[in-house]
Amino acid sequence: MSRLEHQLTADYCQSLLFHPHQSYLWAPERKQVLERTMISPFLVLAIGTCLTNSLVPEKEKDPKYWRAQAQQTLQNALRLQKLNTNVAKNIIMFLGDGMGVSTVTAARILKGQLHNSPGEESRLEMDKFPFVALSKTYNTNAQVPDSAGTATAYLCGVKANEGTVGVSAATQRTQCNTTQGNEVTSILHWAKEAGKSVGIVTTTRVNHATPSAAYAHSADRDWYSDNEMPSEALSQGCKDIAYQLVHNIKDIEVIMGGGRKYMFPKNRTDVEYEMDEKARGTRLDGLNLIDIWKSFKPRHKHSHYIWNRTELLTLDPYTVDYLLGLFEPGDMQYELNRNNVTDPSLSEMVEMAIKILSKNPEGFFLLVEGGRIDHGHHEGKAKQALHEVVEMDRAIGQAGDMTSQEDTLTVVTADHSHVFTFGGYTPRGNSIFGLAPMVSDTDKKPFTAILYGNGPGYKVVGGERENVSMVDYAHNNYQAQSAVPLRHETHGGEDVAVFAKGPMAHLLHGVHEQNYIPHVMAYAACIGANRDHCASASLAGSPSPGPLLLLLALLPLGILF
Ligand SMILES: [Zn+2]
Numbered sequence: 001m002s003r004l005e006h007q008l009t010a011d012y013c014q015s016l017l018f019h020p021h022q023s024y025l026w027a028p029e030r031k032q033v034l035e036r037t038m039i040s041p042f043l044v045l046a047i048g049t050c051l052t053n054s055l056v057p058e059k060e061k062d063p064k065y066w067r068a069q070a071q072q073t074l075q076n077a078l079r080l081q082k083l084n085t086n087v088a089k090n091i092i093m094f095l096g097d098g099m100g101v102s103t104v105t106a107a108r109i110l111k112g113q114l115h116n117s118p119g120e121e122s123r124l125e126m127d128k129f130p131f132v133a134l135s136k137t138y139n140t141n142a143q144v145p146d147s148a149g150t151a152t153a154y155l156c157g158v159k160a161n162e163g164t165v166g167v168s169a170a171t172q173r174t175q176c177n178t179t180q181g182n183e184v185t186s187i188l189h190w191a192k193e194a195g196k197s198v199g200i201v202t203t204t205r206v207n208h209a210t211p212s213a214a215y216a217h218s219a220d221r222d223w224y225s226d227n228e229m230p231s232e233a234l235s236q237g238c239k240d241i242a243y244q245l246v247h248n249i250k251d252i253e254v255i256m257g258g259g260r261k262y263m264f265p266k267n268r269t270d271v272e273y274e275m276d277e278k279a280r281g282t283r284l285d286g287l288n289l290i291d292i293w294k295s296f297k298p299r300h301k302h303s304h305y306i307w308n309r310t311e312l313l314t315l316d317p318y319t320v321d322y323l324l325g326l327f328e329p330g331d332m333q334y335e336l337n338r339n340n341v342t343d344p345s346l347s348e349m350v351e352m353a354i355k356i357l358s359k360n361p362e363g364f365f366l367l368v369e370g371g372r373i374d375h376g377h378h379e380g381k382a383k384q385a386l387h388e389v390v391e392m393d394r395a396i397g398q399a400g401d402m403t404s405q406e407d408t409l410t411v412v413t414a415d416h417s418h419v420f421t422f423g424g425y426t427p428r429g430n431s432i433f434g435l436a437p438m439v440s441d442t443d444k445k446p447f448t449a450i451l452y453g454n455g456p457g458y459k460v461v462g463g464e465r466e467n468v469s470m471v472d473y474a475h476n477n478y479q480a481q482s483a484v485p486l487r488h489e490t491h492g493g494e495d496v497a498v499f500a501k502g503p504m505a506h507l508l509h510g511v512h513e514q515n516y517i518p519h520v521m522a523y524a525a526c527i528g529a530n531r532d533h534c535a536s537a538s539l540a541g542s543p544s545p546g547p548l549l550l551l552l553a554l555l556p557l558g559i560l561f
Contacts, residue, residue: 056428087525088409090364090366091408093365094412095154097371099414102421103417133512135154135413135516137150137153138159139153140161141162145491145493146162148213151209155213164220166185166216167183173219174230179217183217186215187521190522191525196363197356197360198366199252207240212245216244224242226285243285243289246296257327260279262282263326266282268280293305301321302319302320307326318359347397353368373385377418380479381479409500409503409505455488458482465481
């Protein structure tokens with residue numbers, strides 16, 4: 001929009017705001033809002049913003065714009081008929097915890113609005129991926145899944161019970177004695193076996209459900225350290241997840257996220273939060289897992305343990321062989337609350353991870369989790385959740401800039417959805433955190449476009465639904481209204497999207513079980529169990545296979561001898 005258009009729009013809205021009785025200027029619903037509700041400054045602001053942005057962008061009024069845009073998209077789609085069947089040297093998996101499709105759409109609009117656009121037309125980095133599939137997320141014992149059973153599916157290739165990580169469905173949650181013999185390995189493990197470097201980057205604690213399925217086998221996702229385990233499980237010999245992180249696969253090159261307290265002996269003071277008792281070490285066994293982590297690394301290699309952003313940004317990746325970065329005692333801060341001295345962003349962690357991992361000529365596997373999208377939703381704080389998605393999308397762009405689709409398969413998906421929705425006939429460019437342009441025809445109150453099916457945002461005031469125009473619904477921590485009161489909003493059960501680009505990305509298409517995903521990634525990289533195609537793939541990929549094939553064909557005939 002030009003400066004003049006902006007000015008005209010602003011003037012137009014001003015006239016509306018100061019002459020509300022000129023009702024011919026208003027859609028009837030908007031007039032209702034003013035007449036039937038108490039007019040708060042927030043409401044006036046929201047309506048002003050909504051009107052400012054609801055004008056159709058000038059170029060979109062011309063059918064040529066839409067035709068040219070669709071034709072360009074068609075040309076791009078036609079080019080996809082030439083499939084990329086290269087062997088994937090690198091695999092990067094981005095996992096948005098709780099990033100259902102409605103969350104992706106809302107985050108796209110937010111990203112656009114952060115760049116002063118209406119938002120709907122903008123594109124996330126993941127939107128630019130050429131192939132998309134749907135993933136069926138249920139756990140073996142749950143219609144609406146959790147992050148542990150789903151992580152086992154998309155990392156280990158086997159569906160599992162909710163609450164369990166790195167074990168088959170023969171393992172029952174909390175039952176330590178059902179673990180042994182039922183362990184399943186992950187694609188991180190397969191990549192390591194094939195000589196690749198491997199890494200885990202997350203915004204949650206590094207022993208949280210998603211990352212833990214990459215390296216641990218646990219009947220309970222909550223066994224973060226031995227402090228959280230029942231004595232029965234300890235006596236039966238089960239190990240906590242932090243212990244397994246350090247011991248199971250001793251040479252994971254990059255581990256970054258939160259979770260410091262689970263690495264240190266009980267009551268050890270935290271380096272960053274000295275006065276906070278909850279930040280203190282948790283380990284009953286008295287182990288210092290950081291020291292153990294270091295002791296497992298070969299003497300001649302450079303291993304670095306860091307705990308703040310400054311240390312991360314001053315690292316020279318070319319001299320780092322192993323990196324363990326633990327930036328918070330528990331989960332990392334939300335992106336909106338991040339301390340720019342102590343806490344790196346997800347994209348900063350991803351940048352360093354790729355620099356370290358890509359030194360390996362055999363390639364790498366990197367798991368990146370935007371883990372707190374889920375937490376924002378559970379708290380009913382949609383703004384926190386959506387800013388987490390925008391930051392993960394930035395990290396996806398960062399990774400894209402540092403790698404090539406010729407040799408890197410990148411997959412972006414979610415473990416499960418949430419009961420998060422947005423609607424209400426909002427006009428084009430309405431703030432994604434704004435109000436619907438009408439009041440309820442039943443309780444006569446306004447409502448935000450974003451709502452939850454259940455959760456902590458359920459609010460009744462004087463026997464009636466809260467009037468949102470009386471509160472700051474654009475606040476970072478505003479809890480959107482929900483239909484059912486729950487302290488923690490729940491996951492949703494519908495399919496989630498899988499975005500893919502790079503070698504064999506076309507195998508992620510259609511509707512699939514979630515555990516199909518790592519089978520595709522492994523096939524593309526010629527790692528794991530299914531490698532029969534790899535010999536011919538490498539022949540086909542060699543510069544001049546013709547003479548060699550001819551030679552092989554002639555050999556049985558004895559023509560050459
Ligand atoms: Zn969750």
